[in-house]
Amino acid sequence: MKEREVQQQGCAVDGRPPRERLRRAVRASTFEDWRMRARVKSSDRATTAPIRESAMAGGWQVDDMVIHRIVEDQRGERPFDFFFPDAPRELLAPHRGWFDAQGLDPANGNLLMSYHAYVVRTPRHNVLIDSCIGKGKNLPMAPSWHKRTDNRWMEEFAATGLKVEDVDYVLCTHLHADHVGWNTILVNGAWVSTFPNARHLMVDEEYLFTGDWVRQHADDMSVIAQSRRAAWEQSILPIVDAGRVDFVEATHVLDDYFRLIPTPGHTPGHVAVGAGRDRDRAVFTGDLIYSPIQMQLPGMRMILDADQALAVDTRRAFLESYAETDTLICTMHFPAPSAGYLRRWRDGYRLDFVEPGICTGRHATASFA
Numbered sequence: 001m002k003e004r005e006v007q008q009q010g011c012a013v014d015g016r017p018p019r020e021r022l023r024r025a026v027r028a029s030t031f032e033d034w035r036m037r038a039r040v041k042s043s044d045r046a047t048t049a050p051i052r053e054s055a056m057a058g059g060w061q062v063d064d065m066v067i068h069r070i071v072e073d074q075r076g077e078r079p080f081d082f083f084f085p086d087a088p089r090e091l092l093a094p095h096r097g098w099f100d101a102q103g104l105d106p107a108n109g110n111l112l113m114s115y116h117a118y119v120v121r122t123p124r125h126n127v128l129i130d131s132c133i134g135k136g137k138n139l140p141m142a143p144s145w146h147k148r149t150d151n152r153w154m155e156e157f158a159a160t161g162l163k164v165e166d167v168d169y170v171l172c173t174h175l176h177a178d179h180v181g182w183n184t185i186l187v188n189g190a191w192v193s194t195f196p197n198a199r200h201l202m203v204d205e206e207y208l209f210t211g212d213w214v215r216q217h218a219d220d221m222s223v224i225a226q227s228r229r230a231a232w233e234q235s236i237l238p239i240v241d242a243g244r245v246d247f248v249e250a251t252h253v254l255d256d257y258f259r260l261i262p263t264p265g266h267t268p269g270h271v272a273v274g275a276g277r278d279r280d281r282a283v284f285t286g287d288l289i290y291s292p293i294q295m296q297l298p299g300m301r302m303i304l305d306a307d308q309a310l311a312v313d314t315r316r317a318f319l320e321s322y323a324e325t326d327t328l329i330c331t332m333h334f335p336a337p338s339a340g341y342l343r344r345w346r347d348g349y350r351l352d353f354v355e356p357g358i359c360t361g362r363h364a365t366a367s368f369a
C-alpha cells in the first residue's frame with residue numbers, strides 16, 4: 001500500500017482485524033509458528049562465519065550476526081504501581097529479593113527502565129530495531145523524555161563503528177514515542193530522517209491505529225496525548241512525507257534474516273522481530289514485555305497495554321514459545337544488559353541475562369534468590 005493511500009484511509013478503523021481474530025492468531029498458528037522457529041535442531045546448526053573483532057566490539061555475536069544495544073537512558077522515573085496498579089502484594093512478596101535487585105531503581109525504588117535500541121549487523125544489512133526517545137522531541141508525558149538535549153544515543157551508535165549512512169533499514173516494533181524518536185533529527189527547523197539511506201518499515205495496521213488515535217485526541221491536552229501527537233508529527237509523518245516508509249504486514253519477512261512476528265496487545269499492530277538465517281537466533285520483544293517481574297507474573301495487567309487481556313495472551317504465548325531455547329531474547333526496557341535466555345522457573349519464567357560477547361546459547365548467569 002502506498003503511504004499516502006494508507007494515510008488517507010487512516011480513519012478506516014473497520015479495516016482492522018477484529019480482536020477475536022487476533023486472539024486466535026496469538027493462540028493458534030502464531031504460537032505453533034514461534035515454537036517451531038525457536039527450537040534447536042542439530043541439523044540446522046549453521047556454521048558461524050568469522051566476524052571482524054572491530055565489528056563485534058561491545059556486541060553479542062549470534063551465529064553470523066552482531067547485535068549492538070544502543071542506550072539512551074536508564075532510570076526509575078515512575079513507581080511500580082503506576083505500571084501495575086493491581087499487583088497483589090502477596091503475589092509480589094516471593095519475588096522481592098531478586099526483583100528488587102534487578103527491576104527497581106536503588107536510588108528511589110521506582111521501576112527501573114532502560115531505553116535502548118538494537119543494531120543488528122548481518123552479512124547483508126545493518127538494521128536498526130526501534131529508535132528510542134530522540135533529541136528535542138516534545139514529550140511531556142515523562143520529564144526525562146521531554147526536549148532531551150544529550151547525545152548519548154548518538155555516541156553509543158557511533159561506538160559501533162557504523163555511520164548513520166550505513167543503516168539500511170529501521171524496523172519499528174510499534175509507534176509509541178519512545179520507539180520512534182531517533183527516526184528524525186531537526187535540521188534547519190525541519191525534522192528529517194536521521195538515516196539518509198534507510199528504508200523505514202512500519203506495520204500498516206500500527207500506522208492506521210496511531211493516526212486514528214492522534215486524530216481522535218486532537219483536542220486532548222493530557223501529557224500523553226500531547227506526546228503522542230508530537231511523536232506523530234515530529235518522528236513519523238516527516239519520514240512518511242519524505243517517501244521513506246514501506247508499509248508492511250505484521251508477518252513481513254525481510255531478506256533471509258528478519259521476520260516480523262504479530263504480537264498484538266500493547267498496541268494493535270505491535271510486532272516482535274525474529275532474526276537469524278535459518279531460525280530465530282535472536283528475538284526483539286518490543287513492549288510485549290516491560291519488566292522482569294512479568295516473566296513470573298505474565299498475567300498481571302500493565303497499564304500502558306492498549307488491550308490488556310490480549311497483551312496477556314500474547315505475553316504468555318511468547319514466553320511459552322521461547323522458553324528453554326537458545327534464542328537470545330532482546331528486551332526493550334529491561335535494565336542492562338537487557339538480553340538473555342528464557343528459562344522456566346518456579347511457576348513462570350525468568351531471563352538469564354547475558355553480557356555482550358560470543359553467544360553459544362548455553363549461558364547461565366542466574367542471580368535469582
Ligand SMILES: [Zn+2]
Pocket residue numbers: 176178179287332333
Ligand atoms: Zn516502550
